[in-house]
Amino acid sequence: MFHLASSLYTQYTKREQYNVLILGLDNAGKTTFLEHLKLLYATPNETKKTEGGPDTTETIRSKRILPTVGQNVATIKYEGTDSHQFANINLKFWDLGGQKSLRSMWSRYYKSCHGIIFIIDSTDTERFHECYETLMEITHDQSWSDENNGFDFVNVPILMMANKQDLPTAVDLISLKTGYFIDLVSELEATDSKLLPVSILENQGLRESLDWLVTRLVYNKANKMPQYK
Ligand SMILES: Nc1nc2c(ncn2[C@@H]2O[C@H](COP(=O)(O)OP(=O)(O)OP(=O)(O)O)[C@@H](O)[C@H]2O)c(=O)[nH]1
């Protein structure tokens, strides 16, 4: 009885926290994305920002973002587009360096993550195959295997963001799905995944992307319990 009461108390007074990894090749836009999120959403210790908020695009453009060596971490208070849905959720993001020599470090974070955001530079057609191979390595990594649960494959939702859609050379979503990434779409069929077009720099599609991810994180709770903070 005490356990039941205490777990109900926790559920109603604490926020759920989900850990999300931001992965992708170097120059995809991962750190730019994290910087945008920090401007778009309040942090757990802040109150809600003023109506309208800062102009994220101009603020981000004025920042000099260097290639990441190591990690950037930030936690935000999630607010869905529909404010009644999914209240009391924190998202903790890890933005990891995407250079080839740094990718072997990613798997250390898989066990503790609840979801993955994989960012693709939609203009970098020469490296689409590398994107595909990198995603396949992530989903088949042995760190996911868990004898207790019988998993030997990725068991968290994967949101792929086809970034830099503001540029004229960007490949659009349909062409990506039916052309360059057709194998990817069929390989990931059984996985909880989605490919969405975005422009991080222009702040296009970011809230919608997070809404999809949060819905899936909550749906996957039975496999990966959130932390309560
Ligand atoms: N045009 C355009 N440029 C973008 C967009 N998002 C990011 N960039 C640019 O892409 C470049 C790389 O961005 P980063 O955020 O540093 O990329 P990263 O994925 O963190 O790279 P690593 O840290 O090396 O793994 C920067 O010059 C950004 O301004 C976008 O939506 N549109």
Ligand SMILES: [Mg+2]
């Ligand atoms: Mg970076």
